[in-house]
Amino acid sequence: MAGLLKSFANLQISCKFLHPRVEAITVPSRGRKHLNYWPRKRNPIWLTKQTRVQYNENLTADNARFIKEVVDTKYSNSELSLGIAGSLRTSPLKVEPIEPKAEWQPSYRRTGVIAKKIGIYPLWLKNGKRVFTTLLQVLDNHVVRYIPPEDYKPILFKRKHKNNPRQERLGCLVVGSDSCDPQKFTKEYCGLFTDSGVMPKRVLTRFRVSPEAALAPGTPLVAAHYKPGQIVDIRGKTIDRGFQGVCKRWGFKGGPASHGVTKTHRRPGNIGGGGEKGRVWPGTKMPGHMGNRMRIHKGAKILRINTKYNVLWIHGISIPGETNSFVSIYDTILPLRRLKESPSFPTYLPTADEPLPEELFCDELHPFTEPTIQFSEES
Amino acid sequence: MASVGRILSHDIRQNIQNFKSLFGKDCRWLSSQAIETQAKSSKENADDKRKVDDRENTAPLEFRFKYPEFLPDPNAAYRNSTRERLERMDMMARRAHIDIPTFYVGSILAVTLSDSHAVGKTNRFVGICIERKGCGLRASFRLRNAIDKQGMEVVYNMYDPTIQKVECLRLEKRLDDKLLYLRDCPIEYSTFPFDMEPELIDETAPVRINTLKVPLKPPPWLERWERQDLKGVQEFEVNEKRRRKAEKHKTPWEEFDLMKIYRQTIPMEDQKDIFAEVYSDLHKLEITRRKMARKRKFNRPDKPT
Numbered sequence: 281m282a283g284l285l286k287s288f289a290n291l292q293i294s295c296k297f298l299h300p301r302v303e304a305i306t307v308p309s310r311g312r313k314h315l316n317y318w319p320r321k322r323n324p325i326w327l328t329k330q331t332r333v334q335y336n337e338n339l340t341a342d343n344a345r346f347i348k349e350v351v352d353t354k355y356s357n358s359e360l361s362l363g364i365a366g367s368l369r370t371s372p373l374k375v376e377p378i379e380p381k382a383e384w385q386p387s388y389r390r391t392g393v394i395a396k397k398i399g400i401y402p403l404w405l406k407n408g409k410r411v412f413t414t415l416l417q418v419l420d421n422h423v424v425r426y427i428p429p430e431d432y433k434p435i436l437f438k439r440k441h442k443n444n445p446r447q448e449r450l451g452c453l454v455v456g457s458d459s460c461d462p463q464k465f466t467k468e469y470c471g472l473f474t475d476s477g478v479m480p481k482r483v484l485t486r487f488r489v490s491p492e493a494a495l496a497p498g499t500p501l502v503a504a505h506y507k508p509g510q511i512v513d514i515r516g517k518t519i520d521r522g523f524q525g526v527c528k529r530w531g532f533k534g535g536p537a538s539h540g541v542t543k544t545h546r547r548p549g550n551i552g553g554g555g556e557k558g559r560v561w562p563g564t565k566m567p568g569h570m571g572n573r574m575r576i577h578k579g580a581k582i583l584r585i586n587t588k589y590n591v592l593w594i595h596g597i598s599i600p601g602e603t604n605s606f607v608s609i610y611d612t613i614l615p616l617r618r619l620k621e622s623p624s625f626p627t628y629l630p631t632a633d634e635p636l637p638e639e640l641f642c643d644e645l646h647p648f649t650e651p652t653i654q655f656s657e658e659s
Numbered sequence: 660m661a662s663v664g665r666i667l668s669h670d671i672r673q674n675i676q677n678f679k680s681l682f683g684k685d686c687r688w689l690s691s692q693a694i695e696t697q698a699k700s701s702k703e704n705a706d707d708k709r710k711v712d713d714r715e716n717t718a719p720l721e722f723r724f725k726y727p728e729f730l731p732d733p734n735a736a737y738r739n740s741t742r743e744r745l746e747r748m749d750m751m752a753r754r755a756h757i758d759i760p761t762f763y764v765g766s767i768l769a770v771t772l773s774d775s776h777a778v779g780k781t782n783r784f785v786g787i788c789i790e791r792k793g794c795g796l797r798a799s800f801r802l803r804n805a806i807d808k809q810g811m812e813v814v815y816n817m818y819d820p821t822i823q824k825v826e827c828l829r830l831e832k833r834l835d836d837k838l839l840y841l842r843d844c845p846i847e848y849s850t851f852p853f854d855m856e857p858e859l860i861d862e863t864a865p866v867r868i869n870t871l872k873v874p875l876k877p878p879p880w881l882e883r884w885e886r887q888d889l890k891g892v893q894e895f896e897v898n899e900k901r902r903r904k905a906e907k908h909k910t911p912w913e914e915f916d917l918m919k920i921y922r923q924t925i926p927m928e929d930q931k932d933i934f935a936e937v938y939s940d941l942h943k944l945e946i947t948r949r950k951m952a953r954k955r956k957f958n959r960p961d962k963p964t
Contacts, residue, residue: 398739398741398742399737399739399742399743399746401742401746401795401796401797402796402797402816403796404819404820404821407775408773408775408819408820408821410816410819415742415745417741586745589741589744589745591741591745602736603736603737603738603739604739646820647752648749648750648752648753648756648818648820649752649755650756650820651756652756652757652773652820652821652822652823653773653820653821654773654823655773655774655775655778655779656778656779657778657779
């Protein structure tokens with residue numbers, strides 16, 4: 281019986297070999313999503329055209345002065361008129377955060393802030409090591425509007441988010457930065473700011489927030505929203521480098537400079553095999569347009585905060601964008617480096633009785649106001 | 660009209676010729692206005708002089724040579740007024756804890772710093788400053804000395820908090836902005852004893868210029884010195900090919916390129932604002948340094964005769 285079974289099994293195996301099969305090669309879409317795709321900008325429907333044509337309106341000097349006066353009076357009572365950059369402006373509404381005020385939980389998502397990249401310079405740690413830091417200035421940030429989760433219907437969700445209950449639980453907070461003269465903008469764009477009562481902003485960004493972390497429109501966001509030592513993610517548009525070759529774009533080594541080499545110094549070389557794979561595979565690194573796309577720098581540490589000028593010192597130099605460009609900062613989503621202790625929730629609201637010191641430092645950073653570093657046995 | 664124009668252009672060219680001697684690679688301290696003031700007529704000159712005098716009440720003009728690191732990078736793509744102010748605040752906070760003396764390329768310095776690898780001990784290096792680089796907190800200087808007949812160079816960041824003391828042992832200038840050619844000179848020209856005594860100098864007198872001309876060793880060299888217009892080097896010969904190539908790579912028009920000078924400099928008005936911000940603090944520090952120097956002078960015991 282056993283022998284019969286054995287022979288039957290053998291027959292099955294041989295049948296498998298005899299069975300005609302279709303020769304199929306699976307082509308992995310390696311890097312197609314991340315390497316070369318061009319993100320389409322999908323603005324929300326309520327966002328109107330921002331700037332208008334600056335045609336000559338033939339204003340007399342008196343008229344121009346009058347318009348300036350109107351603008352000043354409209355936004356001055358709330359200390360919102362154009363002042364020195366980085367100064368704290370309080371809300372015109374004098375509103376408390378949207379009630380009820382909830383205690384922070386690790387599952388809650390706070391809002392982020394918009395910041396201007398203002399430069400890079402070194403700081404020193406207490407162990408004498410020099411670290412380069414990027415300075416990001418939180419430039420007059422205000423909440424412009426809050427969209428609750430049930431009303432928030434973005435034009436297109438990614439497929440994986442479509443039925444994701446966690447994403448559907450989140451609302452949306454529109455934050456604006458960099459107040460400008462309203463004459464620069466269209467009438468419709470200025471209308472976006474009537475609810476919050478803030479001066480029209482040049483830069484607007486949406487942040488997904490938990491309903492518990494929602495803020496009333498007009499609430500100012502300052503650098504003290506974060507604490508030194510916290511880890512953040514930074515999203516910004518990288519420097520536009522134009523059409524570049526493979527050496528600059530992908531860091532290829534290029535060819536030798538001499539020893540009889542002609543016309544092959546900075547070329548990519550071979551771009552694929554032959555036979556069944558006889559074509560250029562998707563995702564192959566090739567010359568093309570470099571930069572000018574949104575990139576997220578994850579896991580950056582805040583080393584120092586200046587509460588007067590609203591500046592964050594971020595460890596590292598690879599923050600996307602040029603100097604004087606805008607980036608958005610939010611609490612990191614990296615699972616091991618997420619917030620463990622309660623931050624200022626939903627945001628830092630300045631109180632008169634206990635003002636923050638002007639400079640806040642991370643533990644390992646050496647403040648310049650301290651004396652020279654002397655190494656002792658225990659350190 | 661044409662003749663007036665020609666005279667004017669001649670005037671400007673002459674002024675540039677005067678100006679040429681100052682023109683080096685690192686010339687953030689130059690300004691468009693400084694050239695203009697020279698090019699104007701005598702009456703206008705007098706007006707400008709008065710203006711300059713007014714400025715001197717705030718911060719003397721030589722501050723741009725004394726403290727070049729307070730002037731930011733002139734590239735407009737890197738400039739931001741808030742960042743520059745914060746950087747200056749940090750620099751002044753550090754200067755309150757350490758006395759960084761005035762020095763130039765060619766001065767002999769001694770730097771003492773704490774060493775993380777030798778706990779509780781210090782590390783002292785003496786050498787000639789051959790290069791000054793960077794602005795703001797990135798400012799650094801390079802010291803060179805010969806130890807056991809082996810050339811050594813150390814780069815120090817001026818605002819490094821591990822630096823305990825910077826002493827200027829001999830305050831003088833050399834003929835060039837960079838003395839990197841000392842690497843290709845006989846070793847005795849970059850040898851300085853570690854037990855050098857600081858020289859006593861008159862603070863009010865102009866800084867001494869050492870007109871020493873050093874000989875170069877025969878090639879191979881680290882750089883093509885024949886292509887650089889070096890003033891502090893003795894006459895040297897190069898072979899025909901190198902001479903021809905040096906001739907080919909000359910850019911004599913660059914010193915007439917006003918636009919280039921403009922791009923490499925911080926405007927006078929900006930310089931005025933920058934130094935007005937830090938002048939009072941720097942001045943106070945200078946006064947305390949002078950007091951300390953006088954005290955040291957007084958305390959020094961006379962040599963037994």
